[in-house]
Amino acid sequence: MSFRFLPDDPSSSIRIPSGQTVLINSDDHSDCMKLNVLEGIARVYCPCEETEGMTLAFLQTGDQLRTDCLCSEGVCVEALTDLRFETKSNVPSNTGYDSVNEWTLQLLRIRHLGQAEHRLHALLSLLVSRLGKRYGEWCNLPFRLTHERIGELIGSTRVTSTRLMSKLRNGDMIVTSASKQEIKLSPELIDSSPISF
Structure with missing residues (x-):
């Protein structure tokens, strides 16, 4: 490190x-x-x-x-x-x-959801609601996380994170670009989170 x-x-x-x-x-x-x-x-x-x-x-x-x-x-x-x-x-x-304690609490809430798909959905909603912005038809998150980091955050493997992110990408719920360090997410995805933040 x-x-x-x-x-x-x-x-x-x-x-x-x-x-x-x-x-x-x-x-x-x-x-x-x-x-x-x-x-x-x-x-x-x-x-x-x-x-x-x-x-x-x-x-x-x-x-x-x-x-x-x-x-x-x-x-x-x-x-x-x-x-x-x-x-x-x-x-x-x-x-x-205390922002650190608040984040830790919210991440813990996400980790206790039963299915990895629900945990990813809630994580993306939390990140956008706290750190993102709405631009037109999309919500933007101004940074990207590796699939390994997403796995750590939702309590899954990198392989599971990759599969779930691909599913969202194929369903036009998220858009990423190799040239930009941001993620575009559909407002429907963010608004339908299994946890409200």
């Missing part, structure tokens, strides 16, 4: 190109730090060998990640689109909305 390390000192602007990953090791930061996403979309995942890169959350502009809420191994932040964030130190503990 290849990644950069987050600087120890607070920074007003850190840029991470799409496809790169930053490791946030909780042991390296004696004080609580907060990462604020200024632009872009990121995937937060556990770097532990036992969990094999388990996705905890997705972050977008305005979301925050607190380093005092991490597991002992820390977390990795992967830029799904070009990403810009800032870090701040000495953040007092507070209660309220």
Whole structure:
């Protein structure tokens, strides 16, 4: 696994190109730090060998990640689109909305659906409702996930994910292009999710 390390000192602007990953090791930061996403979309995942890169959350502009809420191994932040964030130190503990906990809860809800097809359907609906936009007759998701990553998110194999994505593609429910890092999804697919978000 290849990644950069987050600087120890607070920074007003850190840029991470799409496809790169930053490791946030909780042991390296004696004080609580907060990462604020200024632009872009990121995937937060556990770097532990036992969990094999388990996705905890997705972050977008305005979301925050607190380093005092991490597991002992820390977390990795992967830029799904070009990403810009800032870090701040000495953040007092507070209660309220936590985007990482909310994402983890929603991903857990998806994993408990009985059929892999329903889990994929719910995952795509969640991603579009939180991170996508409606453009004309399609909903757009501004990044793509590998079939292996989709399998991890829905609790299936890469082969199952590939089969299910092909079924959606053949049914004109999703459209992908080799030249673009986005997915177009039909509003009917998103609106008929087995879970409401």
